[in-house]
Amino acid sequence: MIPDICRYPWRFAVKPFRIAGGLYYVGNRSVSSHLIDTGDGLILIDTTFPQTVYLLLESIRVLGFDPREIKYILHSHAHYDHCGGTKAVSALTGAKTYLGRDDIFILNERQDLLWAQEYGVEFTETFHVDVPVSDGDIISLGNTAIECVATPGHTPGAISYFFDVIEAGKKYTAGMHGGPGLNSLTDEYLSEHNMPRKNRELFLNALGILKAKHVDIFIGIHPVQNKILEKENPVIDPGIWDNYIKNLETKARKAWQGSMQRL
């Protein structure tokens, strides 16, 4: 059954807003997209669904930016809800596309892993990846340098991004988990798609790396993760990130209890 976000995307429209410094929310109620104004062009992180691209472009314009100023399109991972709009946005803007090196095969060889069929749709928006992203890469534009951390598990090439944001003269670190979903790590999913159980171990290892990161501004890849659309939620608070990663680890270990030794 096709979900409402793909059938009635306008119902999920959100007024775009500035989070801190040059960082803006341009996503919808279902899935996040973030825009960074680097002072020398824009960086977009995730392009949402193909059906919501028009909302994304409108959000960018409402903030006073021209989508054609987007120079780089980054992705958390190669799933329909995060890269579905990339073909359209890159064609419009000529922006360079970035994707985790280990997710590129999904676009080219394993479209069953794109999470499109789970949404009841067919993926017809394959795009060319200009820059494969590896662990430790730094993506720089204008005043922004984005650290790329490989966090495989949810998909093999999920990438988490970390960068500084200056708000009211103070420097804060913004950060995200590029693939926190446990839904592609269930017994059913792994066997149906012939994916290794080892992905669970990779997922937990990645959480260990992320736990050590200091993040003042937690960016969700879905707004429900950091409750960014709930106005009373503080934007700058390292506790939110720490709690999120800790809770995710507890949730994952509980879900896989008894099956970890069979990895």
Ligand SMILES: [Zn+2]
């Ligand atoms: Zn996903």
